[in-house]
Amino acid sequence: MLMDPKDPYPKHYANPPKPDNSKMEAELGHENCLAWAARNETGILSPYRFDRRSVGEDDISLKIKYCGVCFADVVWTRNKHGDSMYPLVPGHEIVGVVTATGSNVKGFKVGDHVGVGTYVNSCRNCEYCDDFIEVFCSKGATLTFNGIDSDGTVTKGGYSNFIVVHERYCYKIPDGYPLDKAAPLLCAGITVYSPMMRHRMNQPGKSLGVIGLGGLGHMAVKFGKAFGLKVTVFSTSESKKEEALNLLRADNFVISSDKQQMMSLTKSLDYIIDTASGDHPFDPYMSLLKIGGVLVLVGFPSEVRLLPISLNMGAKSISGSMTGGTKETQEMLNFCATNQVYPEIEVINIHYINEALERLIKRDVKYRFVIDIANSLN
Numbered sequence: 001m002l003m004d005p006k007d008p009y010p011k012h013y014a015n016p017p018k019p020d021n022s023k024m025e026a027e028l029g030h031e032n033c034l035a036w037a038a039r040n041e042t043g044i045l046s047p048y049r050f051d052r053r054s055v056g057e058d059d060i061s062l063k064i065k066y067c068g069v070c071f072a073d074v075v076w077t078r079n080k081h082g083d084s085m086y087p088l089v090p091g092h093e094i095v096g097v098v099t100a101t102g103s104n105v106k107g108f109k110v111g112d113h114v115g116v117g118t119y120v121n122s123c124r125n126c127e128y129c130d131d132f133i134e135v136f137c138s139k140g141a142t143l144t145f146n147g148i149d150s151d152g153t154v155t156k157g158g159y160s161n162f163i164v165v166h167e168r169y170c171y172k173i174p175d176g177y178p179l180d181k182a183a184p185l186l187c188a189g190i191t192v193y194s195p196m197m198r199h200r201m202n203q204p205g206k207s208l209g210v211i212g213l214g215g216l217g218h219m220a221v222k223f224g225k226a227f228g229l230k231v232t233v234f235s236t237s238e239s240k241k242e243e244a245l246n247l248l249r250a251d252n253f254v255i256s257s258d259k260q261q262m263m264s265l266t267k268s269l270d271y272i273i274d275t276a277s278g279d280h281p282f283d284p285y286m287s288l289l290k291i292g293g294v295l296v297l298v299g300f301p302s303e304v305r306l307l308p309i310s311l312n313m314g315a316k317s318i319s320g321s322m323t324g325g326t327k328e329t330q331e332m333l334n335f336c337a338t339n340q341v342y343p344e345i346e347v348i349n350i351h352y353i354n355e356a357l358e359r360l361i362k363r364d365v366k367y368r369f370v371i372d373i374a375n376s377l378n
């Protein structure tokens with residue numbers, strides 16, 4: 001079957017063959033874990049078997065039910081940072097059910113609903129681990145995939161049917177919270193919740209701007225509304241207006257290229273969460289902040305460029321953030337259950353993952369793909 005000529009593969013992979021999965025499954029070995037892996041920088045995923053380590057005394061093993069699809073999965077399956085180790089099994093928005101616990105495990109029992117996020121280990125012995133912000137561990141947190149695990153193997157993520165993780169890096173999914181909707185909370189959710197709490201954005205009546213309305217942006221809107229904020233969405237595309245206002249219940253929607261609309265908001269916002277990873281100007285947004293306002297960057301544009309006056313006039317700040325620690329991740333999950341904050345998701349079958357990643361690149365997803373692992377990877 002011919003591929004879409006507009007597809008965004010690098011030139012030398014302009015016409016990648018589609019894997020014949022039935023043949024590949026028959027050729028798989030007898031290792032204990034079934035997964036889908038990318039084998040090279042085409043990023044095309046196909047079935048793959050490997051051995052997970054046995055359950056250590058502090059570990060839990062969980063049968064994976066759902067895994068969210070994050071842009072990080074595109075970045076590393078396609079070796080965009082030049083450090084991908086193949087075969088590469090992506091996925092760091094993992095939700096499942098505990099099937100085994102080590103002898104020291106205190107927080108979990110068989111049958112519990114559990115989540116695993118973007119990292120699965122850290123030194124547990126530095127100032128940042130002591131403060132439960134293990135993501136910033138001074139020895140480096142071990143990423144859930146494409147990291148080096150405690151047994152020396154390359155970590156493999158949630159596009160697989162089970163995972164073994166030290167209990168410290170596992171989270172309780174509150175009773176009754178839908179497991180498929182819980183998945184995006186483990187990366188997209190905590191990525192915006194963490195800086196919102198750090199900058200005390202949970203003050204009802206204040207004003208929040210959200211730049212970009214993808215997986216992260218739509219969660220920022222949801223948290224903003226749950227905190228009682230007046231939320232303005234900035235987007236490049238008019239097509240998102242109706243959903244921003246009616247589905248996500250934003251208070252205001254602004255096309256960022258419309259200078260008049262932008263001007264009308266001068267000095268009106270207390271906070272801005274910037275989820276856009278495409279390059280964009282910063283000065284126009286800084287001018288929308290009130291005195292002392294803060295813009296938090298959670299996307300990855302190629303550079304941050306702005307006039308000093310954008311910070312100095314009005315004592316404003318730009319701050320960065322990346323996922324969050326274990327303690328606040330659990331708090332975020334509990335907050336979502338108590339306040340009925342649910343991500344918007346499209347549940348997909350693992351066999352659709354290559355198309356889903358293509359659609360994610362084109363930002364054609366509302367608002368997070370979640371793979372139904374239990375029912376399609378077997």
Ligand SMILES: [Zn+2]
Pocket residue numbers: 070071072092118187188
């Ligand atoms: Zn992620």
Ligand SMILES: [Zn+2]
Pocket residue numbers: 122123124125126127128129130134136137138139140
């Ligand atoms: Zn540490």
